[in-house]
Amino acid sequence: MPPLTDTPLRYGAISRALHWGMALLFLAQFLSAAAHWALPRENPVRELLWSYHSDLGLTLFALVLLRGIWGLLNMGRRPVETGPLAGAARIGHAVLYALMIIVPGVRILSAIGGTRGLDYLGFELVPARAAEIAWTQVPVAWHGEMGWVLALVILGHIAMAVGYHRLLRNDGTLARMAG
Ligand code: HEM
Ligand code: HEM
DSSP: OOOSSOOSSSOOHHHHHHHHHHHHHHHHHHHHHHHHHHSOTTOHHHHHHHTTHHHHHHHHHHHHHHHHHHHHHTGGGSOOOOSTTHHHHHHHHHHHHHHHHHHHHHHHHHHHTSSSOEEETTEEEEOOOSSOOGGGGSGGGGHHHHHHHHHHHHHHHHIIIIIIIIIIIOOSHHHHHHO
16 A cells, blocks of 8 residues: 655555546546547437536546645655656646646636536536626637547557556556556
């Protein structure tokens, strides 16, 4: 059982729970997006998968904020990337964090400035406004596209963790998050 906090040798239990829990939730979120993209409007599978997209997206947004705060609190004692691709790994993780915030963030912004409001698990989170704030509706046009870019970056991240670190170099990087 790993300690709760991170250590230079491995990620702690809380970072791991957040990492793997969110990985599962992202899988469910991309399933709903894929169904929305690929299936016709009346399809019951699409309706079922799409029904949770907004609530799950808001949950992921809250979790990424918690994870970011936990990461900052553990900054001085987390594992540090080493090896020839350490710089690329740091940039890759920063891009993952940025997109995990921006993708749901633009939807939340558009709800704050929009006329339809926003519910979370049936509770009103953002009340509807009488008039829309125009600039808040601009970045949301890229929500879907940025979501797909995030999916590609995640696939690259998995390929690096499993293909490069585990299979090619067997350097223990995967184990400090998984083993
Ligand atoms: C990390 C969280 C999220 C991810 C990864 C994500 C991903 C995506 C993707 C990839 C699409 C494109 C689907 C297609 O091509 O048909 C999409 C569409 C959509 N998402 Fe999300 N989403 C997230 C959060 C949210 C949230 C919080 C809301 C609402 C509050 C939301 C509402 C929508 C809506 C209404 C669409 C259809 C219109 C559009 O493409 O912009 N999403 N999402
Ligand atoms: C099968 C899926 C996945 C595997 C095998 C995997 C593997 C790993 C490994 C081994 C690390 C540690 C890297 C290091 O110590 O340098 C890591 C860190 C990280 N992973 Fe994943 N990962 C997966 C899915 C995801 C998903 C879905 C996301 C988010 C969208 C994600 C985001 C991150 C981030 C941001 C880090 C940096 C450490 C942190 O702040 O938590 N990973 N991953």
